[in-house]
Amino acid sequence: MTPSSAQSVSKLACVILTAGQGKRMKSAKPKVLHEIAGRPMINWLLRSVEELSPDKIIVVTAPDAPGVADAVAPHDTAIQKIPMGTGDAVRAAMPALKGFDGDILVLLGDMPLLSTGMMQGLIEARRHDAQTGIAVLGVEYKNPPAFGRLVMNADGTLNKIVEDKDATPEQRAIKLCNTGAFCIDGTKLSGWLDKLQTNNAQGEYYITDLPEIAAREGVKTRVSILYNADEVAGVNSRADLAVVEAIAQKNLRRAAMDNGATLIDPSSVFFCYDTKIGRDVVIGPNVVFGPGVTVGDNVTIEAFCHIEGARIDTGCTVGPFARLRPGTKLGAKVKIGNFVETKNAHLHDGAKASHLAYIGDADVGAGVNFSCGAITANYDGFEKFKTVIGDNAMVGSNVTLVAPVTIGKGAYIAAGATVTKDVADDALYVERAEPRMLAGWAAKFRAKKQKK
Template identity: 50%
Template sequence: MTSSVLQPVSPPLAIVILAAGKGTRMKSDLHKVLHPIAGRPMLEHLLQSAARLDPQFQVVVAGHGRDQLETALAGRAVIALQQPQLGTGHAVLQARQALKAFTGDILILYGDVPFVSEATMRSMLERLHQADAPPVVVLGFEPDDPLQYGRIVAEGDRIERMVEHKDATEEERLVGLCNSGLMAVRSQDLFALLDRVGNDNAQGEYYLTDIVNIANGDGRACAVVITDNADEVAGINARGELAQAEARWQARRRQQAMADGATLVAPETVWFSWDTKIGRDVTIEPNVVFGPGVTIADGVTLHAFSHLEGATLEAGVSIGPYARLRPGAVLKAKSRVGNFVEMKNAVLGEGAKANHLTYLGDADVGPGANIGAGTITCNYDGYFKHRTVIGPRAFIGSNSALIAPVRIGADAIVGAGSAVSRDVADGELRLVRAEQLVKPGWADSFHDAMKKKKADRSKP
């Protein structure tokens, strides 16, 4: 959730991410690894962590939904096709062509295991280069319930053997050390070992884990690195697991926000985006939701039930309750929007305010201006968007419609209920209302006539 200074690993590094599964349990037309957590595809979370290791190559092994991955990655990684899907070992083999000229370390990750930390990845690579030089380093973990995970039988950190759950004996299933599937392997070892993997097992598949047993059989002891955080290797295969991953991410982010000096009145009700930036002495009331692209400066108050996306709030701003800030909304220092105010692609100047029931779209509001309740900027003519410019200290009366493109001058006043379609000069008063028609006694006569009519209809 926080960035770090880029520290390249040595020797050179390649990343192979397995993402060829159909994701049938997700029951979605969207590729499993593109489902978002905190507003960002889970694959992007993983790529962000891996990028801090400065890899020379990134290869994503795809099968079902390859076109979606190609669009999402937009050339940032090589796509290797696995067709048909014959197991994890077979999947990694599909990266051979992309890495044929590469010499260095290869880190094997999974697209549906998005929260492996940079520190954990580094620990695997560091273990690969210790004095005993294991050919393969496996990331292990010890969950409360080992479920269907493959097991790692080890003496210290040296692996004696690995076994998939379906092929394990009852004794092996009692082992608490489980295989995450993540590995670090030298390039000169990986594909040579994979070429020797067979499929004589319960699934009839080529298991990646067999490279450990093959290397051990050659007398080359492999090693395990154990993470003490089982959450970082939790796979996401169904909607329920996606929701659990979101909940864990949000819980960590809330704690970080409070540690950084923000007050969350009801933390469990606040939802952050992956890139939300928050200053100190910020107060966030219940049920505030952040979409992507929000930056909050120091001393801001976000009242309950507000929704922000693509917005920038400078120091001392106050919004809500029930405010909606859409992309391009910029609130300058000490400005305010109140209940049921929506802003989109608009700037609210320093100290300006729009306290009630207002829409500001494609607008520039000057410092100290006051926008009355029910005011809207009419920015769309059915074909094009147009801009409204409101000068410093201007006063816009309630229930006004500013029909863009239009400019309201500094210190100008627009009378309540006006529909303004022409520019208003500095210091000018503009009233745009139909002349009031007054008919004394008309309402009394109307009521008398209608009451008589109603009475006549009720007679038998």
């Protein structure tokens, strides 16, 4: 590397373009805020960029997309007032880069799965030698989509990029395509942008014209080739969003299995971007993880569970058909059975609710048995109240615990009770009406009906 280029090695800025209108999404929400595995796609890309530790990140947005600025904070945003193409979008970011003399990475916000490693390869291509001012990320397709084609020189450098709408039939036959990702010498970018013209099918300023402009000054463009097209899958429609979601889920499933989890039917398990799964975890079919889930080692999650905002400690069993809602904490070896729902509830070690129960806004002690049909009545229509159950208490079938209420350690709540006051340690709480049995009543009733 030459001394003249050494200064730029330690400097890097990134410009992410998000100002496209995204009309095909048919949505009031800015395109880059649509979620992949529970996280806006712009934040997927930002996380990969942040791993490069750039000096600046600038996100170019449209005037009517304030939510984007909130999503990318604390990074700077720039406004492209009128959508006049990718070159014009990069130009909108230049005031924030005034005086910057490092490399500038230009990425598309609707291409969320591009890895840090691929970005690094693109940067290294730009820094190949002192004569290289631009690097383009290219990918080869057997049947190219409507992407710009990379027209190469005999020496392996890039001659030009031709957009699909402007390409001849011969150029459309080229398999190597532009992904939209560039790394550009920041000392020259502003001057090159000033030379862009709109003499193309779209009547826009194309960033893809920069290699030809640079070549007229004797500056080379190199291509960094990507061999995994999944990384550059873009989102322009709801169908595209589903494709990228599928790719992200495939990656998340693979990561879980690589880290020691067993997925009985991987294709039916859906993770969130932040799901943490321990070792020797077994996950049955049709399990969905929402945001904020941590699963410890040696946990079994049976089929058809929905889990979000929950922490599950080692040795627990959950499901089938269980729902753990935000604020759920399960201690070691807790059992949550079929058709049990929890919310903002802490079940301590060894507690169990084996079937048909609701536990909300509750602290359930170690070893508690929460029986079939029992619920915490935690909401009065205006406020929510807490239920506290002491260690080793027994909550019988079809019990209603009307919060706020405390059940003492070792207490027994008889089946069918509605508990509205605190229960002492080791006490038995029974609430039942005096039973009545009318001998022969059913036979008389049937006879009366049959005469009609």
